[in-house]
Amino acid sequence: MIENELRYSPQNKPLAGYDFTSYNAPLFIAWQLNSACNLDCLHCCEEAGEPLPNELTKEEIDTFCQEIVQLQIPYVAISGGEPLLHPDFFAICEFFRSHGISLKAETNGHLIDRQVAKQMAKLGFRSIQISVDGATAQTFEKMRGHGNLQKTLQACQYLTEAGVNTEIVFVPTKFNIHETSRLIDMAYQMGIYGFYTGKIMQVGRAAQNWEILCPSPQDYQKFFVTLEEKAALYDGQMKIYYYPYDVIEELKYRLESPAASLLIIPNGKAKLIGPLPFVCGDLRQHSLAEIWSRYQKAWRHPEVVTFTNNVITNNDLLKEANHWRELSLA
Amino acid sequence: MEFEKNVKIRREKFGTVIFQTLCEKVFVTNQTGSAILQMIEEEKDLDNIVAELAQNFESDFEIVAKDVTEFIMELKENQIIRGVAE
Numbered sequence: 123m124i125e126n127e128l129r130y131s132p133q134n135k136p137l138a139g140y141d142f143t144s145y146n147a148p149l150f151i152a153w154q155l156n157s158a159c160n161l162d163c164l165h166c167c168e169e170a171g172e173p174l175p176n177e178l179t180k181e182e183i184d185t186f187c188q189e190i191v192q193l194q195i196p197y198v199a200i201s202g203g204e205p206l207l208h209p210d211f212f213a214i215c216e217f218f219r220s221h222g223i224s225l226k227a228e229t230n231g232h233l234i235d236r237q238v239a240k241q242m243a244k245l246g247f248r249s250i251q252i253s254v255d256g257a258t259a260q261t262f263e264k265m266r267g268h269g270n271l272q273k274t275l276q277a278c279q280y281l282t283e284a285g286v287n288t289e290i291v292f293v294p295t296k297f298n299i300h301e302t303s304r305l306i307d308m309a310y311q312m313g314i315y316g317f318y319t320g321k322i323m324q325v326g327r328a329a330q331n332w333e334i335l336c337p338s339p340q341d342y343q344k345f346f347v348t349l350e351e352k353a354a355l356y357d358g359q360m361k362i363y364y365y366p367y368d369v370i371e372e373l374k375y376r377l378e379s380p381a382a383s384l385l386i387i388p389n390g391k392a393k394l395i396g397p398l399p400f401v402c403g404d405l406r407q408h409s410l411a412e413i414w415s416r417y418q419k420a421w422r423h424p425e426v427v428t429f430t431n432n433v434i435t436n437n438d439l440l441k442e443a444n445h446w447r448e449l450s451l452a
Numbered sequence: 453m454e455f456e457k458n459v460k461i462r463r464e465k466f467g468t469v470i471f472q473t474l475c476e477k478v479f480v481t482n483q484t485g486s487a488i489l490q491m492i493e494e495e496k497d498l499d500n501i502v503a504e505l506a507q508n509f510e511s512d513f514e515i516v517a518k519d520v521t522e523f524i525m526e527l528k529e530n531q532i533i534r535g536v537a538e
Contacts, residue, residue, distance in 0.1 A: 144464065144465065144466055145464060145469065146462075146464055146465070147462075149462075149469065149471055149478060150471075194462050196460030196461075196462060196471045196473065197460065197471055197473045222460075223460075224458055224460055224471075224473035248458050248473050248474060249474075287474075382478070
């Protein structure tokens, strides 16, 4: 999650620049490189598994990467699907790093062995984020179909040993939330840099499985107390980041204050934001600069404003998130 | 003084945007802040930055020194720069 903080000039005069429309280009690209995944997670927001039929080609990927450099976009996060299944994953990462772009990759870790960890260390990622949704095999493997906790923890170990800035992402559910404390302790023992968590997002497969996944308000209350305690315990040794808001609160905020970022999905379409179905551009039809301009217009489009306000009062509409709707933007 | 490893800066119409990508926090400055950041990039020290700004803006040296020091300390506290002499 990107926070925008307004800082004042030496003369203490208020500044322009905190509004997303004042930036020349996005500050951040969240790129879902592929849709193929080796796991089948109950809560997958992207409903990943099989490749999309029309994912970007190597040439289209190259053009997109060049545009990111030309627009001086400082920070890129690559996810999937499982991005390590993509044949060009490392070539793309090498390109970004050779141009000084800060880079994060989000993976389930199942394909990271000692050699891959060393390769990642050489590239100097800002971080590798590994999804670890449980402290025991029983809960982890219930949540992450075909997943293996031991392999995931081994990947974390390989990465920390290789000197990679490694972060764990934990999604709490009804059946794993009681393992939060134990998992944070395990993360600390493994030398993890940061532990990221927050309320589960009611998007994609998580929305379809909401009844079996969503923790109770009481569970969340205990969860946030645990996080506060652990943040104090590991202060200065391991970062514990938690976002206290759910997806509806996030949408309310974003409607007022959209992020200076773009979400690109595997077929090259630019989505407005994960939980909404709207597409504001297409890398096959528009330059990245055009998509940035269209993104700014799209947030003020009546269809987007109306739909988002409807989602806020009717959470069921979140099930539409992956049924993409192209916006007409003159 | 130098920028921290995961800090990226970009010139904008209003000044400069600073992205501390490790903390995932964004900061903005006006044109004066941009001028200071530019001088940090050029590896100028605090005394040089103050002298240059005081001359360019025809301002009192002591007032500029106080403002610039506060700004630099704020950059340091937010893990944007390192190597600031105490």
